[in-house]
Amino acid sequence: MSIRVLVADDHAAVRAGIVLILGGAGDIEVVGEAADGEEAVALALETRPDVVLMDVRMPRLDGISATRQLAGVADVLILTTFDVDEYVFGALRAGAAGFLLKNTDADALVEAVRVVARGDGLISPGVTRRLIAAFAEQVPRRETPDVEALTPREREVLACIGRGLSNAEIARELDMAEATTKTHVSRVLNKLGLKSRVQAAIYYSDSSSGGGEL
Structure with a gap:
């Protein structure tokens, strides 16, 4: 059974690249593409994907707000260019199942989708150590x-x-x-x-x- 994925990113070229990568995996099916957060939420409610690959900085509705709205609808894997604590913490508070940087290679991206689809969590190795230390201090x-x-x-x-x-x-x-x-x-x-x-x-x-x- 294929893993159903929705890709949300406001850059058409980035979306096309992600779709191409995921399309090469035999067990992943891209069921929709969204150019902003509002479209991502609407499409997720319509198509019911297993995983939403979500950019952070998008027009109309940002990825973190969209992630919050998708709680219980699909597992969200944040994929962003920005290694910024504010985005990491915000995404995880919103209920994201994972956080990856866009410089992740193709094989790692495909495997990340599989990990999140299995119900496991995943954080980019570059932010894990400081994330746990800082987030633990900030959340009483x-x-x-x-x-x-x-x-x-x-x-x-x-x-x-x-x-x-x-x-x-x-x-x-x-x-x-x-x-x-x-x-x-x-x-x-x-x-x-x-x-x-x-x-x-x-x-x-x-x-x-x-x-x-x-």
């Missing part, structure tokens, strides 16, 4: 429910997410089916009021550094 723990809301198994899953494990890796480590893992991940996010597993990883980092016990 009181903004989300306490980890006590989680069952023991859900805490184990949260710890695995915090270590950067994929669903398949969590399933192997905790000796359970991958479908069961996905269910636990969803419950963790819902109970903690988080929008993505990336936010969950940051929450775990914040909880651990703050001396809390998971």
